Amino acid sequence: MIAAAPNTAGTTAVARLAAFAAAFRAAPAQPALDDARQRLLDTIGISVPALGTGPAAIVHELARTWGGHAQSTALGLAERVPAPTAALVNGTLGHALDFDDTHVPSILHPSASVVPAALAAAEACGASGRELLAAIAVGNEICIRLGNAGYDPAINNSVFFERGLHATSICGALGSAAAAATVMGLPEEQIAHAMGIAASMGAGLLEANRAGGSVKRMHCGWAAHSGVVAAQSAAAGLTGPPTVLEGRFGFFHAYCGETYDEAALLDGLGEEWATGDCFVKPYPINVFTHSGIDAALALRAKGLRPEQIESVEIGVPSPVLRTIAQPREAKIRPESGYHAQFSGPFTFAIAFGGGGGLGVYLDDFTDERVADPVLQDLAARITHVADPRCDEIFPRHFPSIVRVRLKDGSELVENVLTTRGTSERPLSDEEIMLKFRLNAAGLPGGADELGRRIADVASYDDVSGLLAGTTAS
Template sequence: MAERTLADELAAFAAGTDFPDLPAEVTDDVGGRVLDVLGLCVAARTLPTSQAVLEYVAEQGGAAQASALGHGLPRLPAAQAALANGVLAHSLDYDDTHLPSVLHPSASVVPAALATAELAGADGAQTVRAVALGLEVAVRLGMAGYDRQAGNSTFFEHGQHATSICGTLGGAVAAGVLLGLDQEGLRDVLGMAASTAAGIIESNRTGGTVKRLHCGWAAHSAVTVAQLTARGFTGPPTVLEGRFGFFEAFLHGTYTPTEITEGLGTRWAVPEIFYKPYPANHFTHAAVDAALELRARGLAPERVESAVLGAPAPVLRTIAEPIEQKRTPETGYQAQFSGPYAIAAAFCGPGNGLGVTLADYTDELARDPRRRDLMSRVEVVPDDRATEIFPLQFPATLTVRDTDGEVWYAEVLANRGGPGRPLSPAELGLKFRDNTSGTLSREAAEATRAAAGRLAELPDLRPLLDPLITVPGPLPDTHSPYEGR
């Protein structure tokens, strides 16, 4: 008898876990994940990259199977809808994060699951099951590539985007269960998905918008390979640990198989995924919280003489270097990766939403003289205690000397939105309403929020998705940019 492989383990878990087997905390959590992704898709609809991908999928045409959200497009082939929604879900750096793997699982898995659920005519309970299984697979694969001794992801050290790579396999499992694949079929879908997984993070260093494509391509690949597997394509049973398999190809054979197998089906990672309360790089969130705390205690930005932000040493290259550039971001996107700007946004903004919102991260505000003045007085340094906790959390300390010589101090050792400081359903609803404000009517937003709250009870996904399909705004221009060339 052949030895049971890691793909066998994951396939048996997915095939053998029905909706009634899911713990209540998992089923409750999935509705929030879906709502979060839907709000992000609506919020990202006006970005040039969003317009580009929506124009592209509209131009392709094809079978009317699933919905690209936010533009009133005709229904599209499921893989094309997953592509569009996955791009939008990841485009604002506002999607959830698993720690310490530092991958963003929902932006790939949820679009893949929703598109396939529409294709298959699945009900809410089937969709919840698929999302839960896909998220669990993605996270466990990400953790298998996490080096606990080094405190870092081996994927990232190799320049690979664990989010889209592991998200492809997780999304494929979600799509596969919705298409009714059995255990052998789910093993094949993992074998297929591994050959389509991709994502290189050089754009984090030197620019480009390709990172926004990663989760969309992962969702597109996931739906595609699930449909092809249902039609008879197969994959290698040793796709993960084999000599020329996933872990050898991506991680040079350095991985921890027990991260996949231990507690599989009994210990769930899904409820431990961190929501993002703020639309910025996750390394800056504790800085926002610390500044909001000092502001609530009565410290006004005009009274800040100097400020020292303490952060884990490994994150300084992302949020603090080079410091003069981080103090003078030119765009809202650059501001999302700036420790000094996180302090300025928390002190100077109106405090809407959960504290800072997308409206705080515009190109204009990145160059706002008042915020620039405050940023010029912020120093960012490594903090030993924060470094010790990282990457289980992304802590921060903030020490401010005011114009009267008084010293103010705040420390945030656990991230808001994680298991230690969870967002309540009301707070998730507030984030959703903020992301859809000005686009969805109050009635449409409330209809989707209510549907997500009872997702497992829905006979189909129409109550969840229909309010988001035909929002105000022009349809993408389907005129091909290549015509006449």
């Protein structure tokens, strides 16, 4: 897909990643640029409805309090802010609704940190649209490969996830640094330093998925912020360790212990793109619940109604139980609409009454909706169990095997073994554009003008005006 990379035999892992980034920037491949444009469209689209969330108000207030040089656009703010601040705001918005793209088997959401970091840095340095897209492609690929390198087939799961670490924010900091350094035009050595610096900045715990709290919504924002700061620091002369990834006290040993799949990180770099396995989410909820949603929608389409149901047992992969089924009381009675997005029982219950062109949409997850006693009653009749067949499929997909016992004593079974939005069940271009239009409909000028600008972004000599019309008056 790109010109032959330089001979990197014997060089460190971060040096090889930097060589890839620099080579792609010099000779970008059109398919990867097209993919990056789709990621840009999706990430900006899902950020618009997130403007109404509590975390958005918090990061906006932080941005106003911090002040600083007017460099980059933060969605929802009239004034420009420093590039790291814009990355924080936009990254928080991109992940706030859990509607961002998802990669398996790394189980991370690359674009919500990489796109905001690349865009903020591009605006600050006056980069072109093609340079922006190249940086997004590079950052997403590096982020995903870092996540893949932490996957352990012996446990059939990501080691990051097993340890309660949010690979999205940890790997996202390095991917964001690579993207920012690439779009800033830094030489190969400084791209490596940017990633080496960002490795000391990435962080994120997943306990909020289980027990509540809103901090997870800021994870991608902080990763994007860290990436831009790391790239700017590298440009100013700060350096990172050359063995930052594979070293004794490096990234993988610190986060994953003895697990480090060098082949997943480096083999085929620049020729085989892991980004192709990163799918656009059809539903604004935790991806582990999506197959359950699909099953509920299918059962509803067949005429099943909540009042007919005695109980529902949903078989899922063992590792996902901790996220969507435990602790049970918090899942059958979530404290807010946001927390319902991580509940297997509640998302299944909502799907029976959901609507909209996507099947289940943001307006299904309001605080008022999750307080509905009818939904709470149905959620209490739903249990999740580990299923051996689902374990065999995980983590390439997040399947559900649904058994519904009816009040008349009969039973219905609905199997959803592949995840919608993946290469096996891709969303159509029309569905992706529908998602964008629904999300961006609240803009003063509607979604169409912004959609046209993003479609034409490769022709821009300077991307500074790309987000015009998305800020407050």
